[in-house]
Amino acid sequence: MSLRFQNNYHREIWTMVERHQPNCSDGSNWVKEGWWRIGPGESAVVYGGDVNAVNQIWYCYAYSGDGVEWRDRFQETVPHRAFEWCSNTSDTSSRTILMNEFVVSRPNHVHSFNP
Structure with a gap:
């Protein structure tokens, strides 16, 4: 079981994910991690655990x-380098992004980034 991101765009993308994780060390209930580099037509496993056991x-x-972004209205703070942080964690090099929300309702879910 896993969550996989699929790049259907004609250029390489960089992506991050945020998932529910109760009692994260900073007091939040969410963990964020990134950056996966995914080439055109390629995919990457961004979560290798049981997606059914997570929110x-x-x-x-x-x-x-x-300059193309896949974003919506859910604000988060992330660094420019690879990371795995609890949601309330940031540092002086962090920037604000706007995330998309999506539902994972089956094992081996694939979330696609389309043109």
């Missing part, structure tokens, strides 16, 4: 080198 609501954000 069905997940969040993600992606961007490409040509």
Whole structure:
């Protein structure tokens, strides 16, 4: 069982994910991690655990080198480098992004980033 991100865009993308994780060390109930580099037509496993054991609501954000972003209205703070942080964690190099919300309702879920 896993969550996989699929890049259907014609350029490489960089993506992050946020999932429910009760009692994270910073006092929040969410953990965020990234950055996966995914080439055009490729995919990456961003969560290798049992997606059915985690809250069905997940969040993600992606961007490409040509300025395209896959985003919505859910604000989060992330660094420019690879990370795995609890939701309330940030540092001086962090930036604010706007994540998409999506539902994971089956094992081996694939979430696609389309043009």
